[in-house]
Amino acid sequence: MTNAKAKQLVILSGKGGTGKTCISAAFASLSTHSPVNCKTVFVDADVDAANLSLVLQPIKTESHEFWGSSQALIDEGNCTGCGACVEVCRYDAIFLNEGNMQTYWIDPVACDGCAACVYACPEGAITMIPQQEGYWFRSETAAGNFFHAELFPGRENSGKLVTLIKQFAKLDAQENKADLIVIDGPPGIGCPVISACAGTDLGLLITEPGQAGLHDLQRALGTLQHFKIPTMICINKADLYPQGTQEIHAYADQQGVQVIGEIPFDESIPKAMINGVAITEQYPHSPAAIAIQKMWDEVLLQHIMEEA
Amino acid sequence: MILMISSQGQDLTSPIEARFGRCPWLIKYNTDTKGSEALANPGLRQSGGAGVAAAQFVIDQGADVVISGDFGPNAANALGASNIAMIKFPADVSQINDVIELFHQGKLNL
Amino acid sequence: MKIAVASGKGGTGKTTVATSLALSLVPAQSVRFMDCDVEAPNAHLFLHPVLTRQIPATIRLPKIDPVRCSLCGKCVEVCQFHALAKVGKTIMVFPQLCHGCGSCTWNCPEGAIEEIPHPIGVMELGDTPAGIDFTHGKLTLSEPMATPIIRQLKKLDRNDQFDITIFDAPPGASCSVVETLRGVDFALLVTEPTPFGLHDLKQMLGIVEELKIPCGVVINREGIGNDQVLEFLADHHIPVLMRIPFQKEIAQGTAAGLSLIDIHPGYQEKFQELERNIRAIVAQEIREV
Secondary structure: OOOOOOEEEEEEOOOOOOOHHHHHHHHHHHHOOOOOOOOEEEEEOOOOOOOOHHHHOOEEEEEEEEEEEEEEEEOHHHOOOOOHHHHHOOOOOEEEOOOOOOOEEEOOOOOOOOOHHHHHOOOOOEEEEEEEEEEEEEEEEOOEEEEEEEEOOOOOOHHHHHHHHHHHHHHHHHHOOOOEEEEEOOOOOOHHHHHHHOOOOEEEEEEOOOHHHHHHHHHHHHHHHHOOOOEEEEEEOOOOOHHHHHHHHHHHHHHOOEEEEEEOOOOHHHHHHHOOOOHHHHOOOOHHHHHHHHHHHHHHHHHHOOOO | OEEEEEEOOOOOOOEEOOEOOOOOEEEEEEOOOOOEEEEEOHHHHOOOOHHHHHHHHHHHOOOOEEEEOEOOHHHHHHHHHOOOEEEEOOOOOOEHHHHHHHHHOOOOOO | OEEEEEOOOOOOOHHHHHHHHHHHHOOOOOEEEEEOOOOOOOOHHHHOOEEEEEEEEEEEEEEEOOOOOOOOOHHHHHOOOOOEEEEOOEEEEOHHHOOOOOHHHHHOOOOOEEEEEEEEEEEEEEEOOOOOEEEEEEEOOOOOOOHHHHHHHHHHHOOOOOOEEEEEOOOOOOHHHHHHHOOOOEEEEEEOOOHHHHHHHHHHHHHHHHHOOOEEEEEEEEOOOOOHHHHHHHHOOOOEEEEEEOOHHHHHHHHOOOOHHHHOOOHHHHHHHHHHHHHHHHHHHHHHO
8 A cells, every 4th residue: 555645636516517527528538648647546426417437438347335324114013103203303204194094104205314203202113224325336447447326316325425435436546556536526515515525636617607607606616615625617618608708717816716728619529428438539629629638738737747 | 552443354464444434343452461352343334424433432442542544524523532543554554463563663653 | 386397417407497487487377486406506597586585594403511411422322423422521513414303402311402503504585576486595605414405495385375386406316306306296307318418317207206296308408419318208208398409599598697588588488388288297197196
């Protein structure tokens, strides 16, 4: 084991659909023929809408169950209908059985797994049942090892799953002496985003011009600043709404944040996505691919390799 | 002095485990008697708060020093407040035995 | 009727569809709009509400009275989230792990735990110039839990009757989306005809199926992708209720904060028809149950 640490780059956006995953996939393909040798490990931290594997074409080498929180279950035979459980439940998850109005049942969709009802039930009729909430995988791709997951629809704990796959990616990077971990983050600013950006060295915010993009960029940047992560901005579809692009530049200047790239609107992006190939691989001479290549070189040379 | 070391297995020849909150086993080692035992980490089963659960376990075991690869912020807060020393694995160890030997040689730095 | 607009994948046009639907219906019906994407709320940028009321969204954090606490450790034992630890002669609280469930409070034999409301965000209410009753929630930066705010937003709606209530859901397919969809009559799923859109739409359909909510799909940016989404929907007998083509003027207009009916007034009639179709599906569902 070595103590030499791989740098961690997290790609976020606030607003969804700005192109995080397409850019992560392009970075993966670029990392294999970069001017400097940069061994990279990849993480798809958007575990409830995990799309990076649709482009990286991973071969799964390990598959693990992810067990998350537990849910409370009432043994109807022992329920006397006293309602002590209802009194303590803050999640409105406990209801009278329709067929038998003397007993209660717990809606698993609403249960938070706090177990307050378990302790409140005088009959000991409630138990906690552990839940499998998804799978996580270690995979090999042409660009390097890849850690990803599938959260079952509607489950909790996506932040925990993100933390878990990041931990394994970090260990893998240590073992294989990788230089960089690229983390494709989820949208928003909440628990999975906080998990995705914890401990990272550099944030790249992908935004698009427009009122919604700018508003969400501000919240995402605020979150990264809160965790003191140095951050850069990339404007995707920059030519679609030039006025919005100017507003982002003005905001970035005011915040002292570098705009590291502008990617023009380019139909090559969805076309490459449909073929399951990174845009820089399939259409290397398209305007978007050239812009992404320029950005990757700058990220790599200015921010990843400078201290190496 | 009681050491607790995060481990992938139950033996002194087991590989070390870099994760503290979610290590499968914690090897408890008494530096005076040189006796050891393997304890299952209760944090491993937790969906959330694994670091705090593992820290609470280590505190309850009366540990003086915890040795692992990395400590999350919550675990570090709880261990720090209990005056338990946290040491990260040095670069050249792979087994629990290596860690114990380095400790006896006085080569583990706090 | 209560409709949730959701998508799985982010950036497919949920908010564009939800706000345009609200604006199309408000001339003839009473409309409430709730933006449940509390991590990245954007609907106000399109509906321009005058926000006149603010209600803090809170969770209740335990505060332990050191005088009464006997250090028995019961609170540590009952907390499923490990938000409490017994450390030396004190009980430490880890606010970021606490769900505010109250279990420690109820189980403390000494009555030593008091609960302090901890703000995690804010709910803002007001009316829009078009007459839509508007509410959104905003998660405070660096707070992890969005779901409690959504739960509190939906509580505000519980006893009110509007002709139509539209919930704008967050992206993804985890617990916060489930909380938004709980108890609605219909889920309107917005997707784009790409592999990413299809993958995430399938995740959404998993939730809708588990909650037993009728649903239909809006295909946005038609023309940029392929036919996989349409083929999948046809195979699974899921109705396509509207198609919005990819046009630069729509992309530019929505970027500038315009709704679809501002960009193409003809969409008002299309959204009204969409709503009639939704009501027909919901009525059919009720008859079958």
